[in-house]
């Protein structure tokens with residue numbers, strides 16, 4: 505049988521929601537509508553490492569982009585992306601196509617079109633007098649999360665062009681996968 509020779513790179517949590525920050529989640533384990541759409545279209549799937557799990561573990565708080573916008577987290581992102589970049593190069597050198605890289609819109613790390621940010625989301629939690637006021641400072645900005653910024657930059661440095669797709673989990677049933685995949 506001929507293999508499809510086409511590959512899609514997906515964020516870690518779309519295949520394993522257990523990696524997400526503790527708390528409510530929109531799906532139990534796998535973002536099925538997206539993953540089924542990839543299976544039906546014969547994509548091979550590469551799962552990215554989760555940058556937050558591999559930096560802060562499972563007991564992390566929910567963060568915003570501004571907290572991750574530091575040289576240490578960016579370095580960590582680059583380090584865990586390096587094996588992925590090598591895979592991309594090897595596939596592309598051998599007539600395979602990495603067609604899409606999918607991200608998680610809204611995430612401070614993995615957002616593509618949108619990521620959450622706040623200048624005041626920092627400091628000693630026990631000293632915060634009004635958490636509700638602090639939450640109001642969070643904005644959803646039209647820029648990629650830090651992990652995806654580094655991914656885009658690494659690809660650019662190697663002259664590799666791949667289509668990025670941002671998926672908003674809460675709208676997952678509204679996507680026309682025939683148009684975007």
Ligand code: SF4
Pocket residue numbers: 515516517518523524525553554555556557608611613614
């Ligand atoms: S950092 Fe990315 S892969 Fe990890 S849980 Fe958040 S959105 Fe998913």
